[in-house]
Amino acid sequence: MDRESIYTDLKVPVVRVFRWIALATLAAxxxxxxxxxxxxxxRLVKEYELLSKKDSLFLAGFxxxxxxxxxxxxxxxxxxxxxxxxxxxxxxxxLVVDLRDSTVCLFIHGVFISRIKAAGMVPDPVxxxxxxxxxxxIFSRPLAVVRQQASVIKEPVxxxxxxxxxxxxxxxxxxxxxxxxxxxxxxxxxxxxxxxVFEQDRDAHFRDRRVRSMFRLTSSAGNTLRYFSQFFTLHxxxxxxxxxxxxxxxxxxxxxRALPSAPCVAIxx
Amino acid sequence: MKRFMEYLRRAGVIVxxxxxxxxILGMVLFFLVFPGLxxxxxxxxxxxxxxxxxxxxxxxxxxxxRLEKELKQAERKLALRTPRSYYLVxxxxxxxxxxxxxxxEVWSGKCSTGSYTLLKNGEEQQWMFKTPKGEFRVQGKTxxxxxxxxxxxxxxxxxxxxxAGHPTRFEAGVLGEYALNLGDGYLIHGTLFQRYLGLPVTHxxxxxxxxxxxxxxxxLGHGSRVYIY
Numbered sequence: 001m002d003r004e005s006i007y008t009d010l011k012v013p014v015v016r017v018f019r020w021i022a023l024a025t026l027a028a029x030x031x032x033x034x035x036x037x038x039x040x041x042x043r044l045v046k047e048y049e050l051l052s053k054k055d056s057l058f059l060a061g062f063x064x065x066x067x068x069x070x071x072x073x074x075x076x077x078x079x080x081x082x083x084x085x086x087x088x089x090x091x092x093x094x095l096v097v098d099l100r101d102s103t104v105c106l107f108i109h110g111v112f113i114s115r116i117k118a119a120g121m122v123p124d125p126v127x128x129x130x131x132x133x134x135x136x137x138i139f140s141r142p143l144a145v146v147r148q149q150a151s152v153i154k155e156p157v158x159x160x161x162x163x164x165x166x167x168x169x170x171x172x173x174x175x176x177x178x179x180x181x182x183x184x185x186x187x188x189x190x191x192x193x194x195x196x197v198f199e200q201d202r203d204a205h206f207r208d209r210r211v212r213s214m215f216r217l218t219s220s221a222g223n224t225l226r227y228f229s230q231f232f233t234l235h236x237x238x239x240x241x242x243x244x245x246x247x248x249x250x251x252x253x254x255x256x257r258a259l260p261s262a263p264c265v266a267i268x269x
Numbered sequence: 270m271k272r273f274m275e276y277l278r279r280a281g282v283i284v285x286x287x288x289x290x291x292x293i294l295g296m297v298l299f300f301l302v303f304p305g306l307x308x309x310x311x312x313x314x315x316x317x318x319x320x321x322x323x324x325x326x327x328x329x330x331x332x333x334x335r336l337e338k339e340l341k342q343a344e345r346k347l348a349l350r351t352p353r354s355y356y357l358v359x360x361x362x363x364x365x366x367x368x369x370x371x372x373x374e375v376w377s378g379k380c381s382t383g384s385y386t387l388l389k390n391g392e393e394q395q396w397m398f399k400t401p402k403g404e405f406r407v408q409g410k411t412x413x414x415x416x417x418x419x420x421x422x423x424x425x426x427x428x429x430x431x432x433a434g435h436p437t438r439f440e441a442g443v444l445g446e447y448a449l450n451l452g453d454g455y456l457i458h459g460t461l462f463q464r465y466l467g468l469p470v471t472h473x474x475x476x477x478x479x480x481x482x483x484x485x486x487x488x489l490g491h492g493s494r495v496y497i498y
Contacts, residue, residue, distance in 0.1 A: 023292050030300050038307025042315060065332040081343035088350055094497055106498055108404055110350025112372075113358045113496040129315040155385055155399070161426045162390040168429035237484045239308075254362035258369060258402060258498035 014031075026064035040227075040239035041126045044193065047131060050213075051192075052137035066132045076131050078234035079140035080268040084110075087142045092260045094142065095188075096267040097196060097243065099123050104245060106258050107266070114258075115250045119201040121253035124194075124241035127269055143190040151211050151254045182263055183211040187219055190265055193240045198256075200249035243267075331367070345403060355488040357457075359475055359497045361400045364467050366477070376484055379467040381476040382497075388425055396421045401455065405495045409450035412484065416440045420498040421472070445479060446488040448451055451495055457485065 002120045052058060066075045079100075087094050088110030096105040096112070103119045106114040131140075162167040186198040197219065223240065230237045284291045300453065351372050359366045361382040368376040383399035416437050423430045429438050447461010459475040460466070470476075476498075489495070 008496075019289055023289065023296075026293075027296055030296055033300070034304045034307055037304040038311050041308060041312050061337075063332050066336075067329045068329045068332075070329060071333055071336065073333065074333065074340065078336050078340050078343065081340060081347065084347055085343055088347065095327050108346055108496060108498075109353070111356075111404075111496065113498055114360070125316060125335035127310050129312070129318065149439045157387050159389060160425075162388060163370070165427045167427070169425065227383070250363055254360055254498070257362050260402075 006214060016206055030197065033227075036231060036237045037227060040237045042234075043191065043236055044126065044241070045129060045134070048134040048138060048192070052133045055137065058137055062133055062136065066136070066149040072132065075136065076139075079136050080266065083142050083266040086140045087264055087266050090142075090264065092263065093258050095145075095255065095259060095265045096231050097121075097245070099243070099266060100268055104247065104249040104251075104255065108254065114254070116247060116255075118245045118247045120244075120246040122244040123269060124243060126239065126241045127243075138192055139267055139269060142266045143192065143194065145188050145190055145259070145265060147189040148186070148256070148259065150252075151186070151215055152182055152184050152186065152253050152256050154257055170184075181249065181253065183208040183218075184249035184256070185212060185215040186252055186256050187215075189240075195240055195242045196265065197242060197244045198252045199244065199246050200251075207212050340483075352494055354490075354493065356494040356496065357485060357489060359400075361469070361496065361497055362400065364469060364473075365483070366485075368485055370488075374482070375488070378478065378481040380478075380481070381466050381471050382469055383471055383473045384469045386472075388421055392425050394424070396424075396472075400471070400473050400475060400497060401453070402497050405451040405497065406448050406456075407489050407491055407493045407495060408452045410489075410491065411448045411450070413441070413446060414444045414448035414456070418445050419454075445477075445482055447482050449486060449489060449495075456484070457495070 052062075061109070065071065072100070085094070086094065086105060091109075093106050093108045093113070096107045099121055102118045104118055105112045108262050160172075163172055183203075184198070184200045188198075190196065190197045199212065199215075200208065203212060226240075227237050314414060321396055329344045350371075353371045355368060355370050355375070356433075357366060359367055359380060361384065364380055364382055366380045367377060386398045388398065389395045389397060416439070418440060420430050434460070444456070448456045448458040450456055454457055455474055457475045457477060459479055462476075463478055466476065
């Protein structure tokens with residue numbers, strides 16, 4: 001038996017063992033990811049519970065009788081009104097989302113300046129599992145928007161250069177045209193990881209369907225990457241509750257353009 | 270049935286032959302399906318969880334009365350914020366306006382708002398033609414307003430800019446019969462170009478049709494609120 005044949009004879013089982021070790025490691029990682037991902041909503045609710053427990057002032061003002069099922073709708077109504085009152089004291093335009101009657105409103109200084117009925121609203125099921133203590137802690141004040149992204153241009157600026165003389169001005173004169181509007185999809189990321197996604201209710205052209213697919217892909221890819229980065233950096237995976245609102249594209253554009261850079265949202269759920 | 274069993278047998282042979290690849294594929298499939306299923310299961314179990322028991326059930330009645338009182342107070346405070354008189358809401362995205370009285374819609378129509386044009390005069394000067402958003406108050410009302418043309422009105426026509434106070438700065442009849450001043454140089458006024466109503470064509474002001482403008486002018490007074498979004 002020469003040296004080469006001994007090496008060749010040993011190489012095959014070693015490679016096989018390494019292959020099975022790699023497969024087992026991959027299987028273990030996938031299992032851990034599955035468990036972490038699966039339990040992320042439960043961890044989120046626990047975080048919300050901890051949030052309410054940390055606030056001693058809030059706990060002192062919270063009546064345990066509010067957890068009674070007969071009082072839930074009343075507690076939610078009071079939370080919403082408190083949120084609106086706080087929002088009315090702030091400057092600039094803010095957003096109000098009422099999941100009870102599927103309306104989205106623009107709100108400034110206590111006045112509803114626009115009230116739009118959504119074609120459909122789908123709240124996240126995790127939000128339905130919150131106890132009244134956590135609900136009041138989160139929803140009895142307006143939530144700040146941390147990030148906005150949309151397929152719509154917020155300020156569609158057209159640059160024109162001043163003409164040198166009247167002849168050039170005459171030649172450059174243009175008639176206003178009805179604007180070609182982009183498909184309207186918008187995502188607002190709020191405090192506590194809550195997201196509100198606005199989608200236009202109709203796709204009139206292929207372009208609309210393409211933009212919808214790209215928007216959803218970007219949103220879900222961002223979410224997936226976030227989970228992966230949290231997993232591989234050994235952080236707890238954070239679930240992000242999502243409220244999906246379907247409405248007319250013109251209304252979504254109006255809302256997106258009306259909102260300032262740092263708006264707040266009051267939610268009735 | 271026999272054919273199905275045959276296919277299963279053949280699949281088993283392939284899987285045994287390519288165990289490693291099958292393992293990888295199986296894990297990818299598991300990864301695509303099971304995390305989502307697991308999450309749905311956990312959420313389902315969380316939803317089924319019974320709410321915490323109330324320590325003092327006899328206090329529910331007292332709490333209900335207190336909450337109802339709180340709700341009424343909050344609703345009253347919010348209702349006070351809505352103007353009881355006329356106020357105007359302008360949608361600069363769809364170029365429409367609605368006139369309200371005490372929260373009820375009274376009149377609506379088309380208008381024109383800022384064109385979002387950025388006019389550049391070399392590197393030193395530029396003007397952005399957009400209608401500002403927010404809450405405004407009517408600061409003045411004028412009949413048969415005369416337009417005092419700013420510098421950009423000459424620059425965009427390719428004309429030399431005259432000195433302030435020069436007669437060419439003043440042009441009558443272009444702003445319609447009425448004008449409402451919102452401050453900072455922004456007006457609600459009429460227009461000669463009625464066919465462009467509903468389009469974003471202005472330099473920042475809000476243009477309305479003659480009939481709508483008269484209605485709004487007569488309804489709003491000094492200090493009336495105008496909301497633009």
